[in-house]
Every structure is written in structure tokens, then in C-alpha cells.
Amino acid sequence: MNLVRLQRSLTLPNDINTIPQLNEFLDTFCEEAGITMETTISLNLALEEVVVNVMEYAYPKPEAGSVNIDARTDENCVTFVLTDSGIPFDPTTMKDVDTTKPLEERQIGGLGIFLTRNIMDAMSYERSNERNILTLRKNIYSKI
Numbered sequence: 001m002n003l004v005r006l007q008r009s010l011t012l013p014n015d016i017n018t019i020p021q022l023n024e025f026l027d028t029f030c031e032e033a034g035i036t037m038e039t040t041i042s043l044n045l046a047l048e049e050v051v052v053n054v055m056e057y058a059y060p061k062p063e064a065g066s067v068n069i070d071a072r073t074d075e076n077c078v079t080f081v082l083t084d085s086g087i088p089f090d091p092t093t094m095k096d097v098d099t100t101k102p103l104e105e106r107q108i109g110g111l112g113i114f115l116t117r118n119i120m121d122a123m124s125y126e127r128s129n130e131r132n133i134l135t136l137r138k139n140i141y142s143k144i
Contacts, residue, residue, distance in 0.1 A: 003033045003140055007072040014055040014065040014086075022051055022069070033073045035140060043078065043138060046119040049112035050082060050091075050134065058086025058132065073140075080136045089132060090125045091116075 010025045012018045023044055030040035051067055059065035070081040091113045117123060122137040 002075040003035065003073040003078070005073055005075075006033050007070070009068065009070045011066050011068045012051065012055075014059050014063075014067065014084075016052055016055050019048060019052065022048060025069070026071070029071050030078075033078065035073075035078065039138070039140060042119045043080075046116040046136065047080060047082075049116050050136070053091075053112055054082065054084050054086060054132075058084050058089065060087070076140050078138050078140060082132075082134045082136070084132050085130055086132060088127050090127070091134065092123055092125045 006029065008025070008029050010022065012021060026044045026047060027040060030043060035043070047069070051069065054067040058067070065084060065086055067082060067084045070083075072079050094113050116136065119138070120136045121139045122135075124135045126133045
């Protein structure tokens with residue numbers, strides 16, 4: 001099974017009330033690309049975690065900002081490039097959360113990045129032209 005080649009974009013303001021638009025965008029994109037519902041749910045979870053983090057932390061309150069999501073597929077891979085002009089933040093430098101510790105001993109935060117790393121096959125970050133650029137990639141394997 002090869003994915004349908006697609007490229008779509010969505011820009012959202014830093015307002016978590018717009019997250020349903022992200023979910024709809026991803027559901028439609030994945031359906032058009034031929035991505036299974038199981039994988040779509042995982043991708044939706046990973047992207048929602050990252051986008052909510054941008055909305056909550058990239059822009060000092062009450063500063064308005066936005067996050068852009070570029071989604072594309074090739075034959076067996078889906079790539080998401082998220083860009084924002086908020087505070088510089090490289091999630092790839094964050095240490096993994098120690099999920100073996102009891103909840104009361106864990107540090108607050110970082111679970112969304114941990115989750116995203118475990119869902120996606122690759123995550124890279126760069127800061128260019130005063131913008132955060134986070135690239136997430138997931139290989140989609142056919143079930144033969």
C-alpha cells in the first residue's frame with residue numbers, strides 16, 4: 001500500500017479553542033492520504049500535544065500568535081512541519097520522562113514530548129528567521 005501524495009496546510013491562532021479545527025484537518029488529511037484510522041488517532045494525539053504546547057507556552061500572555069502546520073505525504077511517510085514565531089524552544093533537547101517513577105516523584109511537564117517521541121519515528125528542530133521549526137515524521141508501513 002502506498003500513500004496518496006498530498007500536501008496541506010493549516011494555520012491556527014494561539015487559542016486552544018481552535019484545537020477541534022486541528023483534529024478535523026488531520027482526520028481529513030489522513031483519510032485522503034489513505035492512512036488507517038488507528039494511525040490517524042495516534043498522529044492526532046501527537047500533533048495535538050505539540051500544538052497545544054505552542055499555544056500555551058510560545059507566546060507570552062496576552063500576546064497573539066499562531067502556529068502553522070504543513071502536512072505532506074510521500075509513498076510511505078507522513079511529515080508534519082510546525083512553525084511559530086514564539087519563544088525559542090527545542091523539544092528535542094528535553095530528557096525523556098521517567099515513567100517508572102511513582103507519579104508523586106515525577107517532575108511536572110514533558111509527558112507530551114515523551115508521547116510524541118514514542119508515536120513519531122523522527123523529530124527534529126531548528127530555529128531559523130526568528131521561527132521555531134519542528135519537523136515530525138512517521139513511517140507508514142503496509143500490512144501485507
